Amino acid sequence: MSETTKPSLLGLEPDALPAPEGQPYRRRQLADWVYLHGASSFAAMSNLPASWRTELETGYSLIPFTRSERFRSHDASVRYLFTLADGRQTEAVYMPYSGRKTLCLSSMVGCPAGCAFCATGALGFGRNLSRAEIVGQLLAVAVGEGFSPREVRNVVLMGMGEALLNYDNALGAVRTMIHPQGLEMSPRRITLSTVGLPGRIRKLAAEKLPLVLAVSLHAPDEETRRHIIPTAHAHSLDDIIASLHDWQNAGGRRVTIEYTMLDGVNDALWQAEGLVERLSGLVAHVNLIPFNPWGEARFRSSSRVTIERFEKVLVRAGVSVSVRFSRGRDTGGACGQLALTRG
Ligand code: SF4
Incomplete structure (x- = not known):
């Protein structure tokens, strides 16, 4: 089997990793090489029998990328562009802030949601990433930055x-x-982001995992939202909000509402008031995100004054809110921009 057609060990449940017959303890040793040491070859796994290492080498691969490129930003974030076995590309960002190692990972090549302000949306949909390709981003960043994958404490998808x-x-x-034999992270430190798919939110609620759910709302009214997210017509705002209530009724935690501030599009005071109304009865935190401009983008960010005015309406109504500046602006900062500019 060629390197690119061998299945990656990262696609397996950590307690389903292979082990030689009669030696189940080797499975944990192998898991430690992969998830604690971030080993990039089977040859490096020095406490495993040489014959078994050869067997593993023949049947499996580890990190499933053919190339990793690293771009450092002035704000200390680091962007990675990965080339997959089929030549397509995807991205991850490492954010070493406040003493915490946080990684932003991709779940696809491109994206079918087509949000009008997003560089990834402009790429269109390439394909889904496999489980190994999602986990592989975390391992490749840890290896690239020189720390153990198990030191990563926060992940945002x-x-x-x-x-x-x-x-x-x-x-x-x-x-x-x-x-526990994988990356040993707390589910409370993993954020899953969605454009708002009520059926999938309800399915996720049934998993009973205390993850953080982040929903890209971007507007409190259908017309503006469909202008920003052309695929949003498939689900009404009423249904999305109802699914968030279902999420919380099923024991789900506080919801994060992502709201990208676009000049003259979704930043009027009536829209702030509309957002307050939409969120009534929900335990939610709103992130107001000044738009991060990129090459062909047809939007501009709302001004600081407008953002502060919008924020005040939410604060006065008792809504938890913060303003988030996106990282990595000088390295192709908008999500998808590296892949877009590199073809
Ligand atoms: S903002 Fe997120 S959901 Fe929308 S197109 Fe970009 S990657 Fe897809």
Whole structure:
């Protein structure tokens, strides 16, 4: 089997990793090489029998990328562009802030949601990433930055793609992240981002995992929202909000509402008031995100004054809110921009 057709070990549940007959303890040793040491070859796994290492080498691969490129930003974030076995590309971002290692990972090549302000949306949909390709981003970044994959404490699945449309692989990757023999992360530190798919939100609620759910609302009224997210007509705002109530009624945690501030599009005071109304009865935190301009974007960010005025309406109504500046502006900062500019 060639290197690119061999299945990656990262696609397996950590407690389903292979082990030689009669030596189940080798499975944990192998898991430690992969998820604790971030080994990039089977040859490096020095406490495993040489014959078994050869066997593993013949049947499996590890990180499933043919190339990783690293772009450092002035604000200390680092963007990675990965080339997959079929030549397509996807991205991840490492954000080393406040002493925490946070990674933003992709769930797809491109994205079918087509949000009008997003560079990934402009790429269109390429394909879903496999479980191994999602977990592989985390491992490749840890190896690239020189720390153990198990040191990563925060993951946001907010890079390229709509994670809930790649449900099984995204959830599979989350299971590797929280597995005690995998990356040992707390599910409370994993954020799954969605454009708002009520059916999938309800399905996720039934998993009973205390993940953070982030919903890209971007507007409180259908007309503006459909202008920003052309595919949004498939689900009404009423149904999306109802699914968030279902999420919380099923024990789900506080919901994060993502709201990208677009000049003259969704930043009027009546829209702030509309957002307050939409969120009534929900335990939610709103992130107001000044738009991060990129090459062909046809939007501009709302001004600081407008954002502060919008924020005040939410604060006065008792809505929890913060203003988030996106990172990595000087390295192709908008999600998907690296892949877009590199072809
Ligand atoms: S903002 Fe997210 S959901 Fe929308 S097109 Fe970009 S990657 Fe897809």
